[in-house]
Amino acid sequence: MIRRTIMTGAAAAALFAGSLGAAGAQDTILLGAAAPQTGPLAGGATVTHWPAVRLWVQQTNEDGGLQVGDQQMTIELVEYDDQTNPQQAIQAAQRMATQDEVDFMVAPYSTGLNLAAAPIFAQLGYPMITGTAVTDQQPALAAQFPNMFFVLGRTSVMAEDTAQLLVDMRERGDLGDRVALVNVADAFGIEMAGISKAILEENGFEIVYETSYPLGTQDLAPVIDGARAAEADAFIAWSYPGDTFALTDQAIVQNFAPQVFFTAVATAFPAYQERFGDQIEGVLGMGGVNADDPAFQEFAQAHMEMAGQAPDYWASAATYAALEILGQAIEGAGTTDRAAVLEYLQDQSHEYATILGPVNFNENNDNERYWTVGQWQDGVFRGVASQGRDGVTEVETFDGWN
Amino acid sequence: MFILITGLLLGGTYALIALGLNLQYGVARIMNLANGEMLVAGGFAAFWFYTAGQINPVVGLIVIAPVAFVVNWLLYRIMLQPLVTRAKSRGALEVDSILATFGMSFAFVGIMTWAFGGGYFNYAFLAQPVEIFSSSYAQNRVVAFVLAVVIGGALWLWLTFTRTGLKLRAVSVNPAAAPLVGVDVRAASALAFALGGAVTATGGALVSMFFTLDASVGVLFTMKALIIIIMGGVGDIRGTIVAAVILGIAETAVARLIDPGLTLAAAYLLFLLVLLFRPQGLFGKARG
Numbered sequence: 001m002i003r004r005t006i007m008t009g010a011a012a013a014a015l016f017a018g019s020l021g022a023a024g025a026q027d028t029i030l031l032g033a034a035a036p037q038t039g040p041l042a043g044g045a046t047v048t049h050w051p052a053v054r055l056w057v058q059q060t061n062e063d064g065g066l067q068v069g070d071q072q073m074t075i076e077l078v079e080y081d082d083q084t085n086p087q088q089a090i091q092a093a094q095r096m097a098t099q100d101e102v103d104f105m106v107a108p109y110s111t112g113l114n115l116a117a118a119p120i121f122a123q124l125g126y127p128m129i130t131g132t133a134v135t136d137q138q139p140a141l142a143a144q145f146p147n148m149f150f151v152l153g154r155t156s157v158m159a160e161d162t163a164q165l166l167v168d169m170r171e172r173g174d175l176g177d178r179v180a181l182v183n184v185a186d187a188f189g190i191e192m193a194g195i196s197k198a199i200l201e202e203n204g205f206e207i208v209y210e211t212s213y214p215l216g217t218q219d220l221a222p223v224i225d226g227a228r229a230a231e232a233d234a235f236i237a238w239s240y241p242g243d244t245f246a247l248t249d250q251a252i253v254q255n256f257a258p259q260v261f262f263t264a265v266a267t268a269f270p271a272y273q274e275r276f277g278d279q280i281e282g283v284l285g286m287g288g289v290n291a292d293d294p295a296f297q298e299f300a301q302a303h304m305e306m307a308g309q310a311p312d313y314w315a316s317a318a319t320y321a322a323l324e325i326l327g328q329a330i331e332g333a334g335t336t337d338r339a340a341v342l343e344y345l346q347d348q349s350h351e352y353a354t355i356l357g358p359v360n361f362n363e364n365n366d367n368e369r370y371w372t373v374g375q376w377q378d379g380v381f382r383g384v385a386s387q388g389r390d391g392v393t394e395v396e397t398f399d400g401w402n
Numbered sequence: 403m404f405i406l407i408t409g410l411l412l413g414g415t416y417a418l419i420a421l422g423l424n425l426q427y428g429v430a431r432i433m434n435l436a437n438g439e440m441l442v443a444g445g446f447a448a449f450w451f452y453t454a455g456q457i458n459p460v461v462g463l464i465v466i467a468p469v470a471f472v473v474n475w476l477l478y479r480i481m482l483q484p485l486v487t488r489a490k491s492r493g494a495l496e497v498d499s500i501l502a503t504f505g506m507s508f509a510f511v512g513i514m515t516w517a518f519g520g521g522y523f524n525y526a527f528l529a530q531p532v533e534i535f536s537s538s539y540a541q542n543r544v545v546a547f548v549l550a551v552v553i554g555g556a557l558w559l560w561l562t563f564t565r566t567g568l569k570l571r572a573v574s575v576n577p578a579a580a581p582l583v584g585v586d587v588r589a590a591s592a593l594a595f596a597l598g599g600a601v602t603a604t605g606g607a608l609v610s611m612f613f614t615l616d617a618s619v620g621v622l623f624t625m626k627a628l629i630i631i632i633m634g635g636v637g638d639i640r641g642t643i644v645a646a647v648i649l650g651i652a653e654t655a656v657a658r659l660i661d662p663g664l665t666l667a668a669a670y671l672l673f674l675l676v677l678l679f680r681p682q683g684l685f686g687k688a689r690g
Contacts, residue, residue: 042520
């Protein structure tokens with residue numbers, strides 16, 4: 001399960017390393033990464049996390065590495081599989097710090113593993129810039145772990161934006177009052193469903209069908225049948241990948257076509273489009289990107305070439321951006337000294353140029369500009385709601401499975 | 403009607419998941435914890451056939467089932483036979499085989515991750531609706547159900563009415579006494595294990611038509627299969643099928659009428675009731 005990848009893609013970098021290597025000075029930055037390669041979240045990490053991490057390392061090295069002070073340093077990536085196990089994630093972080101003596105670490109994949117690894121990152125003094133952690137605990141976490149930063153956004157805001165989208169659509173006359181609200185029965189699903197329910201009810205929506213199903217369930221015909229029998233105008237599912245696919249599949253089979261069809265995680269995955277083709281026109285999901293932004297398109301192109309698969313339309317870019325931020329902080333601090341880099345990151349006046357657009361962190365180490373809801377439009381998953389991002393597209397009514 | 407049919411379709415799926423393990427555990431006495439991984443491997447093979455060659459997964463079974471048979475036969479001969487030879491009692495064999503196949507399951511996950519990557523795999527084959535009694539169901543689930551009936555029926559007929567089947571049943575009933583009447587227990591066990599593996603891989607190829615699989619998901623199927631064969635009675639094909647259908651209908655009824663959140667609770671409640679009142683399983687024979 002242990003793999004050490006030395007990225008020597010560019011001839012320039014190799015030449016450079018060769019010419020300076022003899023001088024004895026450190027000319028590489030060792031970057032440690034532990035995330036799922038097996039276990040329940042391996043599927044998501046393979047789509048979102050690993051290709052983005054490897055791509056950033058490869059591209060940075062192809063450009064000659066990072067300019068640290070007066071030295072040009074390439075990056076060597078050390079990979080571990082945390083088996084989607086919080087305990088393994090902690091051990092891997094410890095091992096990377098003490099055995100491999102890595103200079104910096106990539107934050108793990110998913111909210112849960114990031115929360116599990118946060119104390120050890122803090123204890124070891126490594127900056128932790130998360131690209132796939134969405135929570136509402138940013139202020140508390142940042143107070144407890146001042147080394148922890150958040151790029152992807154806040155859960156409550158995402159649930160709020162989703163609910164708000166329904167409110168707007170109803171005002172436009174595109175949507176009725178009846179909402180079916182379902183969720184996967186884990187911390188994520190329960191929290192998101194709770195927040196969106198409160199907002200929907202506040203705005204006079206009627207929750208006509210509400211249910212949860214156990215994690216890992218893929219036999220969801222009864223859920224879709226229930227929502228259909230309740231004559232819901234909007235279907236909101238706070239779902240994970242397997243169930244996102246299964247719910248969509250069943251909705252198509254039973255021809256359940258409400259005015260709004262929303263599924264959460266994996267709706268933005270390229271595999272979702274591969275599976276359902278143009279039937280998903282108008283389907284709403286969590287996340288989104290500015291698909292017309294040349295920076296994103298360039299990233300998607302490079303991602304395709306390196307990994308043989310497209311990035312997802314949400315957290316792939318955030319994972320990549322988290323590393324861009326780390327790189328810029330190292331260059332800005334002009335040293336690989338972790339304390340100095342952390343200090344640079346904590347300075348709220350610094351802004352980072354990323355493929356998401358400019359990012360800066362507030363007093364809660366929180367990025368306040370991010371995508372919240374997206375929609376499949378003409379074969380592209382476009383952001384239809386965001387916090388402070390450009391390129392928001394108007395939301396369309398879902399007019400049935402084609 | 404919707405509940406009944408959806409439940410039946412789900413029961414068919416469960417039967418596909420569990421039939422192979424029943425053969426492996428019931429006859430070859432190997433509690434195969436890598437059963438789920440074999441299922442996922444069958445699913446991946448079907449995915450590969452479908453995406454790379456546009457080969458219909460049902461047709462793909464012509465290749466998948468024999469390959470799985472050979473692979474499982476080799477696995478049994480090379481990895482598991484020594485355990486059987488060495489084991490002093492049935493209990494010892496169970497502990498050894500659980501440990502060995504538990505390890506194998508990790509190896510399989512590693513191999514599949516290496517070969518296919520850790521991402522999600524699914525494809526659209528017969529994902530159109532078919533109308534039965536004015537409700538819509540996915541065609542691929544109906545096809546899988548029909549094949550489950552065919553496979554289950556064929557296995558039962560074969561075990562009940564053929565000479566080889568009789569040998570397998572003899573080994574299942576009493577592996578110590580079977581050689582006395584001229585049954586080659588080793589060969590029969592290897593055959594049962596290989597056949598079980600082939601059935602499991604076939605099930606995997608069929609469920610891949612409607613489940614999203616990834617390299618690590620096998621353990622969920624192993625758990626389900628365990629519950630079903632223990633409910634149904636170890637070593638009896640009919641028991642597995644009946645238990646699978648009961649479970650399918652019960653879960654669907656609970657999901658539709660009460661709450662989808664309670665499906666697991668319902669499944670384990672049934673399991674518990676069977677264990678309390680018929681510990682040998684619905685069709686199992688009490689061990690003497």
